Amino acid sequence: MTTDLVPDVDFVQLLFTDVAGRLKTLEVPTARWAEVRDSGWTLDGSVLLGYGDPEHSDLRLVPDPSTYVRRPWDTVSGRTVGMVFCDVVDTAGRPFAADPRAVLRKAVEASEARGQRPVFGVEAEFYLLRPGAPGTAGEPADGAGYWDLSVDEEADEVCRDIAEALARMGFTVDGHHHEVCAGQRELVFRHGDALTTADRLLLLKHTARVMARRRGLSAVFMPKPLAHLYGNALHVHVSLAGTEAPSKALFHDGDDTDGMSALFRSSLAGVLDHAPALTALGNPTVNSYKRLVPASGTPVHRSWARHNRSTAFKVVGDNAVPGSLRLEMRSPDPAANPHLLFAGVLAAFADGQDRDLKLSEACEEPADQLDPAALATRGILPLPTDLPSALRALDEDGTVREALGTLTTGAFVRNSTADWAAWHRVVTAWEIERYADSV
Ligand code: GLU
Ligand code: MG
Numbered sequence: 001m002t003t004d005l006v007p008d009v010d011f012v013q014l015l016f017t018d019v020a021g022r023l024k025t026l027e028v029p030t031a032r033w034a035e036v037r038d039s040g041w042t043l044d045g046s047v048l049l050g051y052g053d054p055e056h057s058d059l060r061l062v063p064d065p066s067t068y069v070r071r072p073w074d075t076v077s078g079r080t081v082g083m084v085f086c087d088v089v090d091t092a093g094r095p096f097a098a099d100p101r102a103v104l105r106k107a108v109e110a111s112e113a114r115g116q117r118p119v120f121g122v123e124a125e126f127y128l129l130r131p132g133a134p135g136t137a138g139e140p141a142d143g144a145g146y147w148d149l150s151v152d153e154e155a156d157e158v159c160r161d162i163a164e165a166l167a168r169m170g171f172t173v174d175g176h177h178h179e180v181c182a183g184q185r186e187l188v189f190r191h192g193d194a195l196t197t198a199d200r201l202l203l204l205k206h207t208a209r210v211m212a213r214r215r216g217l218s219a220v221f222m223p224k225p226l227a228h229l230y231g232n233a234l235h236v237h238v239s240l241a242g243t244e245a246p247s248k249a250l251f252h253d254g255d256d257t258d259g260m261s262a263l264f265r266s267s268l269a270g271v272l273d274h275a276p277a278l279t280a281l282g283n284p285t286v287n288s289y290k291r292l293v294p295a296s297g298t299p300v301h302r303s304w305a306r307h308n309r310s311t312a313f314k315v316v317g318d319n320a321v322p323g324s325l326r327l328e329m330r331s332p333d334p335a336a337n338p339h340l341l342f343a344g345v346l347a348a349f350a351d352g353q354d355r356d357l358k359l360s361e362a363c364e365e366p367a368d369q370l371d372p373a374a375l376a377t378r379g380i381l382p383l384p385t386d387l388p389s390a391l392r393a394l395d396e397d398g399t400v401r402e403a404l405g406t407l408t409t410g411a412f413v414r415n416s417t418a419d420w421a422a423w424h425r426v427v428t429a430w431e432i433e434r435y436a437d438s439v
Contacts, residue, residue: 005065007033009080013071014041014061016086017100018048019411020284021337023202026061030082037063040089048088048098049411059096061086067199072168073210085199098407100339101195107343107403108194110350112243116250119326120342121191121237122201124334127183127220128155128212137225140183141217148178154215159185161211162204162219169207171200180297181229191237194346198338201234205334223283223333224290231291231298234282234334237316238345239326240267249322258306258362259319265359268304268313268327270352271345272360275302275312275331276393277400278348279384281341282332284416286423289386291333294368299331301367303380304359310366312383331383340404340412347403387420 012033013025024047028036040063045056067085074080088099095102111118129138141158144150163173172190179186187208189200205221212219224231240263242248251264260268271278283292294300299312306315312331317324332341351357360379363370367380375381384390391413394400401409 005037005068007068007070007082007084009070009082011079012036012063012082012084014063014086015083016048016061016088017202017337017339018050019098019100019337019340019408020050020415021100021202021335021339023206024048025083027081037065040086043088045096045098048096048100049407050415056090056096056098058091060089060091060093062089069169069203072165073214083203097405098411100337100343100408101199103404103408104195104198104339104343107346110403111240111346114350114353115243116240116349117243117247118194118342118346119191119239119241120194120197121188121326122197122338123186123188123233123235123237124201124204124208124221125179125184125186125232125234126205126208126334127181127225127232128158128185128217129183129220129225130217137220137222138218140181140226140229142178143182144178145182146178146180150178155183155185155217158208158212158215158217158219159187161214162187162208165207165211166200166204169203171204179230181226184230184232194342195339198342201338221334223285223288223335227290232334233291233298233330234332234336234338236282236329236332236338236341236345237326238329238342239323240349241323249325251327252322252325254319254322258315259317259325260315263353264315264325264327266352266355266357267349268315268352269357269359270348270350270355271313271327271329272302272304273352273357274344274348274397274400276384276390277397278329278341278344279331280387280390280394280416281344281400281412282329282336283384283390284337284387284412284419285335286387286419288333288335289384292331292383292385299367299383300385301363301375301380301382303363303367303378305362305364308362308364308366310368311363337412340408343403344400347399351399387416391416391420 040060088096128141132138176187208219253261304313
């Protein structure tokens with residue numbers, strides 16, 4: 001631990017996240033650093049919980065110096081800024097129950113108590129857009145397609161800016177490429193422990209927005225920003241490694257034809273079982289469900305496969321390389337709070353293991369091309385198709401609710417319900433066109 005850290009910057013941003021997964025900050029002049037490091041900074045619970053919360057008014061932000069990074073971009077006036085993640089603690093110094101980072105840390109500790117160390121990775125998709133007509137998210141910044149080597153350097157340069165900035169913040173950027181639709185990009189950084197990966201995803205989103213804005217574009221992570229183009233996924237990769245040295249790849253079994261261990265099968269069966277509640281965590285906005293439709297390259301069913309990439313859960317990796325074998329969750333989107341989603345996944349793994357759930361048969365044909373009878377025969381159910389259904393599933397799922405805790409689940413559901421209620425009051429141009437003269 002770098003507790004003797006002396007930030008070499010003018011200001012330090014104390015970072016934490018709310019239950020919706022947004023980065024929040026209090027910025028202090030560096031002269032105040034030593035005092036803040038030792039005594040913390042007070043805040044009230046409504047900053048995290050997202051509503052007037054009279055009960056948790058004496059919380060404290062405590063910086064974790066091991067997460068300190070110097071921001072690789074200075075301000076326009078040449079000031080330098082550092083960033084450090086903080087733990088949120090209550091008056092007794094205990095982790096605050098609705099700090100998403102504390103929720104994830106607790107879930108990781110529960111996995112480790114089983115001898116399982118979670119490893120998480122993410123693929124972040126986003127659009128680079130130019131300012132467009134009022135009321136739109138913007139216009140795609142390029143006209144290129146899937147993995148194209150484009151001649152339009154402007155959007156490519158934004159991706160290079162992002163990759164370089166992240167590398168200077170200590171990330172190993174594995175690569176970035178053009179996604180399927182015009183203006184759409186994907187960036188992947190090296191997998192790691194659960195908390196680091198979740199923290200880094202939030203830093204990536206922030207960095208991408210800053211870098212895009214510097215070149216007059218915007219980096220848009222909303223799940224479905226453009227109705228006629230594909231949505232943005234947040235593919236989540238996860239595996240379990242043994243906590244004992246030398247660490248074993250617990251998801252791997254060289255004698256199995258798919259390379260999968262019995263532990264992997266029961267863990268995956270757990271995730272399939274809890275998929276509806278996990279959908280609430282992975283797809284927490286009204287807009288999320290506009291992405292989760294057939295024919296947009298996104299999964300709509302609760303199925304798994306070893307080879308077919310149209311399923312919600314895909315087993316990826318090389319049978320011959322134990323550590324590479326992992327689960328890829330393809331339904332989450334970048335609006336997810338990664339800390340809460342990862343905590344939910346770990347709880348579902350543990351439940352699948354404890355109940356020794358049997359894994360259904362793999363679905364190697366695109367599930368959205370199977371007719372309802374074929375789906376029924378195989379016992380393949382749809383994922384929730386709208387936010388209220390997903391929230392109901394979360395409310396009914398004791399395992400996931402317990403992993404999040406009552407305070408966090410309540411605030412999360414309240415937040416997403418407010419999103420739905422606000423949307424419900426909007427009358428769209430589509431409705432006017434469809435109904436005004438006809439009903
Ligand atoms: N953008 C697609 C989605 O929304 C995923 C594309 C891909 O396979 O990488 O799910
Ligand atoms: Mg992709």
